[in-house]
Amino acid sequence: ILNETGAWNTLVWFSVLVLMAEQLNKLGFIPWLSKLIAQGLNGFSWPIVLVLLILFYFYSHYLFASATAHVSAMYAALLGVAVASGAPPLFSALMLGFFGNLLASTTHYSSGPAPLLYAAGYVTQKRWW
Template sequence: MVLLVAFYLLHYLFASTTAHTTALLPAMLTIAASIPGINMPVFCLMMCTSLGVMGIITPYGTGPSPIYYGSGYLPTKDYWRLGTIFGALFLVSLMVIAYPWMVMMF
């Protein structure tokens, strides 16, 4: 779970999901593979599923993000605040709901 949280939070350091995935996913999978007893299919699914919400949590996260941000519908402060709230909710629900379900499936 620590690797998943690190992978998720490190997205803030990248300008796109492609750059984030290309740089970090192979490294995280290599680290996870060296941990005894880890279920790699579940870990891979968790890592890839965590990418789903990253387009809206920052104004620069993916291609459509600047369009949402540039519309002026949400002020900058609210965009970051709501991105943090929904990002945290998504990550917690991924770990609390999706992880046990994926473990049962694999």
């Protein structure tokens, strides 16, 4: 068991990232950030707001240890900002949902299963890129 360095490395890094995401929510960072984003995007048309929110949602996943933590913390808050800007609710919900799934395929460390598949040798780094 001690020789499984890839598994231990994954466990240690994910535990640190889970703790960080948990503390962001506990300290009120996510609601504060959502309010800040809504204020910053005030006055823009809803298509521009939605595109900017999707880009923020897509790239903010690097701050979270798992897709579940990311969606739990960000999806509803950003959807609320989109709908408040006048964006169609169903369209906004679907776009955030689609990009929530797409972010898992960007790198070999972007989602929970990705590092395990990469470390196990199922997919080489060269093939991934």
